[in-house]
Amino acid sequence: MLVAVTLVIIFTNLAPQADMNGVIQRVQNSVTTVAYAGEFEQIRTAVDEFMVLRTIGDTPDGNDLAARLDQKINNLQLVKTYCSQEISTMELAYENNPYKKLQEICPALKDVSFTKALNLFELI
Numbered sequence: 001m002l003v004a005v006t007l008v009i010i011f012t013n014l015a016p017q018a019d020m021n022g023v024i025q026r027v028q029n030s031v032t033t034v035a036y037a038g039e040f041e042q043i044r045t046a047v048d049e050f051m052v053l054r055t056i057g058d059t060p061d062g063n064d065l066a067a068r069l070d071q072k073i074n075n076l077q078l079v080k081t082y083c084s085q086e087i088s089t090m091e092l093a094y095e096n097n098p099y100k101k102l103q104e105i106c107p108a109l110k111d112v113s114f115t116k117a118l119n120l121f122e123l124i
Helices: 002-014 017-035 037-056 060-074 077-082 089-093 098-105 114-123
Strands: none
Touching: 037 060, 037 077, 037 089, 060 077, 060 089, 089 098
16 A cells, blocks of 8 residues: 555656546556455456356256355455445346346446456456
């Protein structure tokens, strides 16, 4: 956190006032990305497991997998911070467009297309 504050101070002194909001936003985004980097990997793994869940569906194995996924996902700080309710992977598994439903649950994703979300995870 000290590093983030230091960077903000440095950029404050170097950037014109008009650019200050943009600089602060970029620094905040970078700090958030670093802070949640471990969670991004967990989300990537959960997405792979979710694809398995969509295949096996409402079976005993599917219900066990859904319960594990729900616990893993809903304990992530990103989900607690940016989603308005807990995520039910079994419900998402039966959605025609699970990403759209996820955007409703996590409003921060509304402006992030599915393609852009995939590209972001490839970069991390």
